[in-house]
Amino acid sequence: MTIGFIGFGNMAQAIAKGLLEKQLVTHDELLFSNQSEDKRQQLMNTFNIKGTSSNQDVWDQSDIVIVAVKPYQMDEVLTGLDKTAHPFVISVAAGVTNAQLASHLKASAFLRTMPNLNSQVGEGMTAIVDNLDVEQSDLDKTKEIFKAVGEVVELPESQLGAFIALAGSSPALVFMFIDTLARAGVKYGLTKEKATKIAAQAVLGSGKTVLETAHEPWTLIDQVSSPGGVTVEGILSLLKDDFASSIIHSVDAMVEKNESMSKG
Ligand SMILES: NC(=O)c1ccc[n+]([C@@H]2O[C@H](COP(=O)([O-])OP(=O)(O)OC[C@H]3O[C@@H](n4cnc5c(N)ncnc54)[C@H](OP(=O)(O)O)[C@@H]3O)[C@@H](O)[C@H]2O)c1
DSSP states (O other), X not given: OOEEEESOSHHHHHHHHHHHHTTSSOGGGEEEEOSOHHHHHHHHHHHTOEEXXXXXXXXXXXXXXXXXXXGGGHHHHHHTSOTTSOOEEEEOOTTOOHHHHHTTSOGGGEEEEEOOGGGGGTOXXXXXXXXXXXXXXXXXXXXXXXXXXXXXXXXXXXXXXHHIIIIIIHHHHXXXXXXXXXHHHHHTTOOHHHHHHHHHHHHHHHHHHHHHHOOOHHHHHHHHOOTTSHHHHHHHHHHHTTHHHHHHHHHHHHHHHHHHHHTO
């Protein structure tokens, strides 16, 4: 199965790295197009895959084409292709809707996806937007591709705003939490380097604990909070300072902003 990338920047490279590391494809089964010749040669050497200046070559030679150009470039790139060949198309472009893709492609021939930044380290969270016209086998292949860089959920397009807040943007909130926790550790004498490592690993492990135990977070909070102990003091202090409201207000702000941007 040949997978071609039109555009080979940060997101496409993260996906290609995951596909190769998980051995879902061989180096011969990947190819990409981009514009800058200097970068192309360097990327061909780094990934040991074929690169070209021609989007048409990628289209004609691939079973699946992942279009990973900037959202504003999408219409121009798709319009510029001779679509005699029929590869299955996966868009990763933020804000490019099913309707926009359907104006260029057959309804059964594409899926809109929304990966996140953490795909770069194999712990991404990707939404695959529902498209009822797509064959199950194409949906399965798309899931397999994104599982190479993390986890996958299927969502209706109407819930993408919430997804963008909870997974697209939330890494920034979590980085802020890690930095604040670490800074508070510095107050008590830890170096920033050690404090950041401790806080980041605690967040990583906590996420893994939620996913692997499948317990509700509140059950886990109760498990960690011994009666009269240290942790319950911290939890009650956060509740008193409206921690939950701050997070909910932040999600509200992101969902509202996404809606206003979608309306143009
Ligand atoms: N980065 C993320 O965390 C993230 C998360 C979710 C979704 N996305 C989506 O992923 C897409 C790519 O984002 P990115 O961060 O990877 O951007 P990026 O690093 O700037 O990559 C864009 C790529 O497109 C190439 N390109 C530009 N014009 C082209 C054309 N006409 N034909 C072929 N290739 C062309 C660029 O190559 P040259 O530099 O050689 O021109 C570059 O390789 C965007 O639509 C974005 O919304 C990204």
